[in-house]
Amino acid sequence: MNDIFSRIDHSRTADEVVGQIESLILEGVLRTGDRLPGERELSRQFEVSRPILRDALKALEARGLLVTRHGGGTHVADVIGQVFSPPVMELIPRHRKAAGDYLEYRREMEGVAAEYAARRATADDLALLDRIMERMEAAHRTGDFEDEAETDVEFHNAVGECAHNIILLHTLRSCYRLLSEGVFQNRLLVFALPGAREELLAQHRAIHAAVKAGDPAAARKAAMDHITYVERSMAEAERTGDWQRVSRLRLRQRAGGDPADKRNG
Structure with a gap:
């Protein structure tokens, strides 16, 4: 250190x-x-x-x-992220409304964080954001979904730090902790949607550029547009997963399945 x-x-x-x-x-x-x-x-x-x-x-x-x-x-010590107790963290992924509310909250808070970051980011803050963007670009080139998703969380954490508001920083970190601990498993499926990786990278570039340019309105809009896209994409990824599951069952059924399937049918 x-x-x-x-x-x-x-x-x-x-x-x-x-x-x-x-x-x-x-x-x-x-x-x-x-x-x-x-x-x-x-x-x-x-x-x-x-x-x-x-x-x-x-x-x-x-x-x-x-x-x-x-x-x-x-x-x-583990003093960050206590906004959500372990029992609540287990409940959130089981209830669709909670997941929707989570993204609604993030859209507003990240808009504020990006706006403040554009106003307050120091040269050192911007240097850190530059490094994270370089890592995100590298992860994108290698096609490593998990590394890209991890860098995504790190990027948003850094924007929250650039906002220089202690309460905003810690509440956002508690939100990102739900992602890093896998509460929203279907977020990784988003990266598998056609064109999603390119779109997500472009959105992060837009947030980064607006913060660097010191444009609060553009930074806020870019951050909120990003979460709106994530919300739509997570819903699509969930639907796509359901379609794949049903298609697989149809294929097994029409192919005759295994002996156990026939006995149970």
């Missing part, structure tokens, strides 16, 4: 260290699972004694912000 921690300028107390690490988690600089540097390196970066540092880390761990793994160092 690069030097993201700053020397403590004032009283050099554990509270000062706690406050800085809290801010880094809240601003999304430190993310779930990130490993902190070792004790000696952290003491050097903060310019505090190791006893002060230990007190700060213990306080953060007691509050559930950090976890220490035996022999594995200190990591940022």
Whole structure:
């Protein structure tokens, strides 16, 4: 991890260290699972004694912000994405309305995020977006659906970070977590629809270009148009999957099926 921690300028107390690490988690600089540097390196970066540092880390761990793994160092705890509890996450894919509401919510929130990003993105933000777009282009060329889908989530996370609104950042991350944990399995089917991969790439390019150009209205429209397309495509992918399932059953039935099929018929 690069030097993201700053020397403590004032009283050099554990509270000062706690406050800085809290801010880094809240601003999304430190993310779930990130490993902190070792004790000696952290003491050097903060310019505090190791006893002060230990007190700060213990306080953060007691509050559930950090976890220490035996022999594995200190990591940022799983504090993001708690908007959806595990039982709710299991319910969402079972109810069609919930999936529709999810995309409706994302369309509005991502429109706001892209608009703010176009207004607020720094040069460093744009450099990160550029790198993610390069990875997305590379995944598109290789035809790796899963890598392309993973980079898609990373891109939207980065746009949310560019918006520089803490509440927006964390609520959007909780939404993307539903994707990364496979709650919406049919999203990968979208990439298999004819022309979908090219269209999705073009939409991400449009969001990227509008944010880079500092055009809030264009960024908002591009983001919302993208989610509208995803919504239609997921519905089409679901219908296509149903058609394939029925066609397969017809083929088996009319081909005579297996002996068990005949006995049950």
